[in-house]
Amino acid sequence: MNICGLFLRGFLENYNDSLNSEPIFSILYGRTFRFPKTTSLYRVLKGYFRGIFRMIIAPVNATKSKFNNALVLDQFNNRWDPAIRIEYVESLDREKNELALVNKMDLPIFVSYPRRIFLCISLIAVFPLVIILFIYKKGLKANAALIPVITYEYVGLSRIIKDNNISRLYYFNSYEFDSNLVATLLMDDGVHVIKIPSPNPLSYHYKNILCSELVLSSRYQLEELETGNLSTNGSIKFWVPENSSLYLSKYLITRKTKKVIGYYSSANWLRVKLGHSEILPRMRNDEELLMKLGETVNITGSKLRVFLHPREKIHAQKDEVKDYYSRLLSDSAYDIDSFSLDDVSACKLNEVDVAITPLTTLFFERVFCGFKSFMILDSADVFPLKSSPLANICLTNMNDLEKRIEESLEISNDEFFKKHNLNDYYLNGIDSKKLQTIFNL
Numbered sequence: 001m002n003i004c005g006l007f008l009r010g011f012l013e014n015y016n017d018s019l020n021s022e023p024i025f026s027i028l029y030g031r032t033f034r035f036p037k038t039t040s041l042y043r044v045l046k047g048y049f050r051g052i053f054r055m056i057i058a059p060v061n062a063t064k065s066k067f068n069n070a071l072v073l074d075q076f077n078n079r080w081d082p083a084i085r086i087e088y089v090e091s092l093d094r095e096k097n098e099l100a101l102v103n104k105m106d107l108p109i110f111v112s113y114p115r116r117i118f119l120c121i122s123l124i125a126v127f128p129l130v131i132i133l134f135i136y137k138k139g140l141k142a143n144a145a146l147i148p149v150i151t152y153e154y155v156g157l158s159r160i161i162k163d164n165n166i167s168r169l170y171y172f173n174s175y176e177f178d179s180n181l182v183a184t185l186l187m188d189d190g191v192h193v194i195k196i197p198s199p200n201p202l203s204y205h206y207k208n209i210l211c212s213e214l215v216l217s218s219r220y221q222l223e224e225l226e227t228g229n230l231s232t233n234g235s236i237k238f239w240v241p242e243n244s245s246l247y248l249s250k251y252l253i254t255r256k257t258k259k260v261i262g263y264y265s266s267a268n269w270l271r272v273k274l275g276h277s278e279i280l281p282r283m284r285n286d287e288e289l290l291m292k293l294g295e296t297v298n299i300t301g302s303k304l305r306v307f308l309h310p311r312e313k314i315h316a317q318k319d320e321v322k323d324y325y326s327r328l329l330s331d332s333a334y335d336i337d338s339f340s341l342d343d344v345s346a347c348k349l350n351e352v353d354v355a356i357t358p359l360t361t362l363f364f365e366r367v368f369c370g371f372k373s374f375m376i377l378d379s380a381d382v383f384p385l386k387s388s389p390l391a392n393i394c395l396t397n398m399n400d401l402e403k404r405i406e407e408s409l410e411i412s413n414d415e416f417f418k419k420h421n422l423n424d425y426y427l428n429g430i431d432s433k434k435l436q437t438i439f440n441l
Contacts, residue, residue: 030177047145262352
């Protein structure tokens with residue numbers, strides 16, 4: 001059954017997955033970062049038919065696709081080096097398959113012209129039903145706009161898998177709202193689907209995770225699953241964070257740091273500027289934190305270093321990025337580390353003694369590597385769990401931030417981790433000699 005037929009079936013009956021019985025479209029009532037959440041019906045219409053148009057004009061791969069029997073599915077642009085993902089999976093997966101990587105954004109080229117014509121007709125025909133089904137779910141109109149995109153992406157992926165008899169799929173960036181649908185369809189066809197989330201908390205982007213295997217890369221993610229608030233039908237594996245091969249060789253040898261306070265940006269101000277207004281509270285929290293850090297470094301006589309998010313590094317208007325931080329911080333209080341994508345922030349963790357961050361992957365990578373860190377949150381409703389040791393270093397009140405920083409500057413990394421009961425978080429409790437063997441360090 002093609003995906004359009006499956007969508008139509010979802011209006012008429014329940015689709016039984018391995019976790020529960022529910023209408024097929026409830027699998028699609030998730031979050032997306034590919035389209036603004038709060039948007040008008042006009043923009044939904046425009047986005048929907050723009051997706052159809054892009055499928056029509058995309059080039060076609062005239063030759064039969066040739067891939068190995070295991071595939072890595074990713075969604076990336078020029079910010080990322082895809083070879084890192086290949087190396088990561090090859091280092092940690094015991095299956096030792098020959099891997100090939102496909103960019104989710106390139107999948108339309110594997111859809112033939114006759115199939116595109118059929119899809120266009122089907123997508124136009126079901127459009128009224130799509131709108132009806134999504135419009136009454138508050139805040140999910142954006143998902144309706146992306147139905148054409150996820151449809152032709154799945155059709156292209158299915159073509160690759162069938163042409164090459166692929167039996168295993170390693171699924172990165174699986175937080176997007178269509179990932180459970182894609183996983184369900186592929187597993188029904190006998191494909192072993194391994195989802196690999198980032199080290200960030202699962203609870204922000206996941207509820208039910210449909211897959212054959214789920215790879216955890218943070219000790220906190222295991223705590224989340226143990227609470228029962230999240231569920232998965234897949235078996236659990238435990239890996240180190242995906243960029244580990246870039247920096248582990250440095251931090252396994254020494255964790256000596258420089259007396260610098262670090263701020264790792266999540267670029268929320270830029271996301272809001274691009275239309276993601278639902279994260280406006282996070283942006284305001286970031287700005288309050290930056291101003292508080294400006295006061296702290298002036299009082300303590302220390303220096304603040306700002307590490308930019310890749311979104312800020314590739315932003316076309318560099319002066320706009322500089323002006324944003326200058327508006328919040330005194331020029332004498334801080335410096336920006338680098339605008340170069342080649343300068344990976346995770347490879348410079350030892351250049352910061354104490355890091356203060358909003359919710360960002362760099363926080364979890366620092367904790368994994370054993371460096372002193374605090375996270376400032378606008379709310380603790382979702383994260384962290386009160387029973388988790390991470391609650392000791394995640395703050396919603398900045399009143400005692402200056403005191404926390406001063407105290408932390410006076411103790412070693414080992415003392416910091418012992419004080420906050422974080423020893424199991426350092427290297428996720430894995431013996432360092434074992435990691436050296438895995439990565440040939």
